[in-house]
Amino acid sequence: MTEIRKVGICGAGGTMGAGIAIVAARAGFEAVSYDQSSETLARAAKQTEGFFTKSVERGKMSDADREAVLGRMSSTTDLAALADCDLVIEAIFENLEVKQELFGKLNNICADHTIFASNTSTLSITQIASGCGREDKVVGMHFCLPAQLMKLIEMSPGLNTSDEAFKLAWNWTEATGQIPVKTQDKPGFILNALLVPFNNDVIRAVEAGVADPADIDKAIKVGLGYKMGPLELIDLIGLDTQIRLCESFYPVTLDPRASAPPLLRRMVAAGHLGRKSGRGFFTYDSNAMFGA
Ligand SMILES: NC(=O)c1ccc[n+]([C@@H]2O[C@H](COP(=O)([O-])OP(=O)(O)OC[C@H]3O[C@@H](n4cnc5c(N)ncnc54)[C@H](O)[C@@H]3O)[C@@H](O)[C@H]2O)c1
Known part of the structure; x- marks a missing residue:
C-alpha cells in the first residue's frame, strides 16, 4: 500500500469532521462523510456548499472547481460505505470507549491496508488503538479548528504504530497542503x-x-x-x-x-x-x- 486515494471521515456532521472532509476533497481526494446522525450530515453538507460558494464569490476558486470538489464528496450513515477507504479519520465525540468501539467495527469493514487516524484532542492514541485489531496502523492526526482554514496538524504515533503507517499518514497530510508537526502520544499533545x-x-x-x-x-x-x-x-x-x-x-x-x-x-x-x-x-x- 503506497497511495491514499479515498478517505473516510467519521463524525463528519460535527464541527471538526465537516472541516476535515473539506480539506480532503479540496486536495483532490474522494471524501466519504460518515456520521450516526443524518440531520448533522445534512447540515454539514449545506454549510459545505455555502463555504465553497463563498470561496467562488471571493475569487478563490472557479465555479468548475466548486462543482468538482463537491462531486468528490458524499455522505452516509452506513459505516460499511467506508469499506474501500485507504484512510479513515475519526472526529467523533471525545470519549475513549466510543472511539475504541468505532475502530473495532471499522477493523472488520475496511481492507487490511487502511490506516485509521484519530483527531482526538486529549486522549491517548495508544489507548484508542488498543484492541482494535490493527494497532500498527493507527495514528494521531489532530487538526486545528476550523480545519478548513487552519494548516497545522499535530501527528503522533501510538506505541505500536509502524513507521510505514505513520509516514503514509504524514505524507497524506502534506499532500493536502496542511503542515504537520510530530508530537509524542502525550495528553493534549502540544x-x-x-x-x-x-x-x-x-x-x-x-x-x-x-x-x-x-x-x-x-x-x-x-x-x-x-x-x-x-x-x-x-x-x-x-x-x-x-x-x-x-x-x-x-x-x-x-x-x-x-x-x-x-x-x-x-x-x-x-x-x-x-x-x-x-x-x-x-x-x-x-x-x-x-x-x-
Ligand atoms: N472542536 C474543536 O475545537 C476540536 C479541535 C480539534 C479536535 N477536536 C476533536 O474532534 C473530535 C470531534 O469534536 P467536535 O468538536 O467536532 O464534536 P461535535 O460534537 O461537533 O461532532 C461530533 C460528531 O460525531 C458524531 N458522532 C458521535 N459519536 C459517533 C459515532 N459513534 N459514530 C459516528 N458519528 C458519531 C456526532 O453525531 C457529531 O456529528 C473530538 O475528538 C475532539 O476532541 C475538536
Whole structure:
C-alpha cells in the first residue's frame, strides 16, 4: 500500500469532521462523510456548499472547481460505505470507549491496508488503538479548528504504530497542503496541553467578574497580539466540546486548571454551546461555516 486515494471521515456532521472532509476533497481526494446522525450530515453538507460558494464569490476558486470538489464528496450513515477507504479519520465525540468501539467495527469493514487516524484532542492514541485489531496502523492526526482554514496538524504515533503507517499518514497530510508537526502520544499533545487549562482560566475570570467577556478578549487580542480572543475561540470550539476535553484531560493530568469550571457546566446545561447554538459567551446570528 503506497497511495491514499479515498478517505473516510467519521463524525463528519460535527464541527471538526465537516472541516476535515473539506480539506480532503479540496486536495483532490474522494471524501466519504460518515456520521450516526443524518440531520448533522445534512447540515454539514449545506454549510459545505455555502463555504465553497463563498470561496467562488471571493475569487478563490472557479465555479468548475466548486462543482468538482463537491462531486468528490458524499455522505452516509452506513459505516460499511467506508469499506474501500485507504484512510479513515475519526472526529467523533471525545470519549475513549466510543472511539475504541468505532475502530473495532471499522477493523472488520475496511481492507487490511487502511490506516485509521484519530483527531482526538486529549486522549491517548495508544489507548484508542488498543484492541482494535490493527494497532500498527493507527495514528494521531489532530487538526486545528476550523480545519478548513487552519494548516497545522499535530501527528503522533501510538506505541505500536509502524513507521510505514505513520509516514503514509504524514505524507497524506502534506499532500493536502496542511503542515504537520510530530508530537509524542502525550495528553493534549502540544496545543491542548497549553490551551485547555488556559481557556478554563479565562472562563474562571469571567465567573469571578474580572471583566466582561468582550473586554477580556479585547485585552488578550490587543495586549498579547492574539488574532482571536479566547472566549471567541471557546464559542467556536463549542462549550460542550470544551467540557468533554476537560473530562478526558483532567483525569490523566490531575491538573486542577484542567477541570471544567462551574460556569462552563451551567452554560452547557442552559444550551449555550457557543457559535453552533447561536449563543455562548457572545451571540451569533448564523451558524454558517467559519471562513471561505
Ligand atoms: N472542536 C474543536 O475545537 C476540536 C479541535 C480539534 C479536535 N477536536 C476533536 O474532534 C473530535 C470531534 O469534536 P467536535 O468538536 O467536532 O464534536 P461535535 O460534537 O461537533 O461532532 C461530533 C460528531 O460525531 C458524531 N458522532 C458521535 N459519536 C459517533 C459515532 N459513534 N459514530 C459516528 N458519528 C458519531 C456526532 O453525531 C457529531 O456529528 C473530538 O475528538 C475532539 O476532541 C475538536
